[in-house]
Amino acid sequence: MSIRVLPPEVASRIAAGEVVERPASIVKELVENALDAGARRVAVEANEGGVALIRVVDDGCGIDPEELALAFARHATSKLRDDADLDAIATLGFRGEALPSIAAVAEVEAASRPAALQTGGRVRLRFGELADQGASGGPAGTAVSVRNLFREQPARLRFLRSTGAEAAQIASIVSHYALAYPEVAFSLRLDGRESFATAGGGDRRAAAAGVYGAEVAAALLEASEQGEGASIEALLAPPSISRASRGYITLFINRRWVRSRSLAYAVEEAYSGLLQTGRFPIAVVDLRLPPGDVDVNVHPAKAEVRLRNERQVFAFVQRPLRRVLAGLAPVGAEPFGGWPRVAARPGPSAPGDPAPDLTLERAPLQSALRPGTPAQDPAAQPALPAGLPILRPLGQAGTTYIIAEGPAGLYLIDQHAAHERVLFERIREARASQKVEVQGMLEPLVVELTPAQEAALAIQGTALADYGFALEPLGDRAYLVRTLPQVLAGQDAAATGQGPLFGLSHQLVN
Numbered sequence: 339m340s341i342r343v344l345p346p347e348v349a350s351r352i353a354a355g356e357v358v359e360r361p362a363s364i365v366k367e368l369v370e371n372a373l374d375a376g377a378r379r380v381a382v383e384a385n386e387g388g389v390a391l392i393r394v395v396d397d398g399c400g401i402d403p404e405e406l407a408l409a410f411a412r413h414a415t416s417k418l419r420d421d422a423d424l425d426a427i428a429t430l431g432f433r434g435e436a437l438p439s440i441a442a443v444a445e446v447e448a449a450s451r452p453a454a455l456q457t458g459g460r461v462r463l464r465f466g467e468l469a470d471q472g473a474s475g476g477p478a479g480t481a482v483s484v485r486n487l488f489r490e491q492p493a494r495l496r497f498l499r500s501t502g503a504e505a506a507q508i509a510s511i512v513s514h515y516a517l518a519y520p521e522v523a524f525s526l527r528l529d530g531r532e533s534f535a536t537a538g539g540g541d542r543r544a545a546a547a548g549v550y551g552a553e554v555a556a557a558l559l560e561a562s563e564q565g566e567g568a569s570i571e572a573l574l575a576p577p578s579i580s581r582a583s584r585g586y587i588t589l590f591i592n593r594r595w596v597r598s599r600s601l602a603y604a605v606e607e608a609y610s611g612l613l614q615t616g617r618f619p620i621a622v623v624d625l626r627l628p629p630g631d632v633d634v635n636v637h638p639a640k641a642e643v644r645l646r647n648e649r650q651v652f653a654f655v656q657r658p659l660r661r662v663l664a665g666l667a668p669v670g671a672e673p674f675g676g677w678p679r680v681a682a683r684p685g686p687s688a689p690g691d692p693a694p695d696l697t698l699e700r701a702p703l704q705s706a707l708r709p710g711t712p713a714q715d716p717a718a719q720p721a722l723p724a725g726l727p728i729l730r731p732l733g734q735a736g737t738t739y740i741i742a743e744g745p746a747g748l749y750l751i752d753q754h755a756a757h758e759r760v761l762f763e764r765i766r767e768a769r770a771s772q773k774v775e776v777q778g779m780l781e782p783l784v785v786e787l788t789p790a791q792e793a794a795l796a797i798q799g800t801a802l803a804d805y806g807f808a809l810e811p812l813g814d815r816a817y818l819v820r821t822l823p824q825v826l827a828g829q830d831a832a833a834t835g836q837g838p839l840f841g842l843s844h845q846l847v848n
Contacts, residue, residue: 357439360498361388361487362507364440368482369515370430371437372396373522375480378538382512383527387504389487389495397479400452403459407471409448410437410463430594442466443494444487453478465490506793509533513549513789514588514595517622520545526789533789534815546573546622551786551815554579554620563658567628568651574605574659575620576666577612585790586620591632593624596643601625604652608659612666614738615752623655764825769805775824776806783819784812 372380375398385391441463451458460474488495505528516524516536523538536548547555558573587602605621633644729742740751768774806823
């Protein structure tokens with residue numbers, strides 16, 4: 339087989355595939371360029387999940403009109419000068435591949451004007467080819483519009499998710515950078531409707547209010563620590579506010595949003611013993627390290643980094659978070675693995691006698707162990723599902739865990755998770771048999787969603803309605819909950835991030 343050099347247009351599209359995985363990838367690159375340009379305001383707009391239009395406008399330093407077309411050339415960048423700069427990356431973008439990669443798979447128009455000039459420039463490219471350029475007026479800064487993404491790559495287009503799912507990814511990108519740069523005012527419009535906005539006053543808690551809502555932001559705890567050339571500042575939710583996925587653990591290293599299993603695990607370990615099984619914290623961790631200790635050139639999209647001293651950084655992240663959360667532990671309880679004592683009343687202890695009478699509500703326990711069956715009638719209880727042994731309850735620890743014994747020894751059962759699972763199975767069975775009973779609420783419940791949750795609701799709203807959840811928009815990401823499944827009658831559906839409305843809806847649509 340002969341070896342040949344690929345045509346430039348083919349090489350460009352291959353390179354574009356490494357940078358532009360989906361519409362959110364374009365938003366990430368353009369927002370990072372705006373931040374590197376010193377922008378104080380960044381406005382993002384997307385239509386049809388970013389496929390029809392992505393537009394990012396900033397008030398940064400702008401690009402000289404004579405250099406605007408050069409910005410779309412391969413390996414052209416203003417962020418690196420020589421090899422020495424690679425050892426101390428201080429910007430979010432640096433490869434010089436983002437703009438040409440975007441232009442290779444879409445129609446792109448860019449207009450920019452430095453504040454010192456009266457007239458700026460503009461260029462228009464169609465799938466990698468320069469179509470037009472000239473002078474442009476307008477405010478100082480840069481505006482980039484991307485249209486008809488992947489129109490000439492139908493295979494790439496088919497592999498995109500639904501419009502709502504892609505919009506949720508865009509909302510996630512903008513939300514994370516709003517948290518990383520609280521001094522920058524961010525706004526996001528999806529299909530002509532404002533999704534969220536931050537004021538840009540420099541207060542990270544205020545930025546968190548724009549992303550997670552005022553109630554969650556007000557409850558966040560602050561943690562910080564200084565080290566030799568390193569520092570950490572974090573906002574973390576108390577254990578009473580949690581989520582069903584790790585997606586709410588946000589990590590920044592030198593103001594770059596990164597994915598790191600090690601550091602995410604450090605955050606989770608700080609909550610050890612304080613969260614139910616399957617629940618994860620909300621945390622925003624801003625970590626500053628010497629640039630030479632961080633290698634950001636290990637991923638095409640710069641989403642992953644390599645740390646020189648990963649174990650030390652792990653401890654540096656975990657320590658201040660653990661210290662703050664330890665202060666929330668109940669008096670007499672040992673956090674992070676210690677168990678509160680189970681209160682027991684004296685009872686018979688002779689061989690063959692029944693077990694001591696423990697202070698334990700048996701009915702909720704039995705209903706959790708045998709879903710849907712009254713505990714008062716043991717004879718009526720059906721056989722347990724295959725693989726689940728018959729358990730004998732012994733006690734309760736910290737009003738959270740049920741202690742039971744079975745064929746394999748001692749069992750610890752998270753009673754809150756078990757109860758939620760029982761409700762989930764009942765609702766799912768009712769839906770399968772077309773017998774979903776709905777309970778109207780005397781006073782509608784108002785819930786506030788994050789931008790990503792709102793985008794997910796646009797996808798799964800019909801599915802939730804089929805299960806008995808009726809929601810209607812109230813404005814500014816607020817929704818009225820009109821009805822709930824009958825099985826939730828009497829439950830605390832309003833519990834922030836913990837109630838059945840949040841936990842069950844997440845399970846039902848995933």
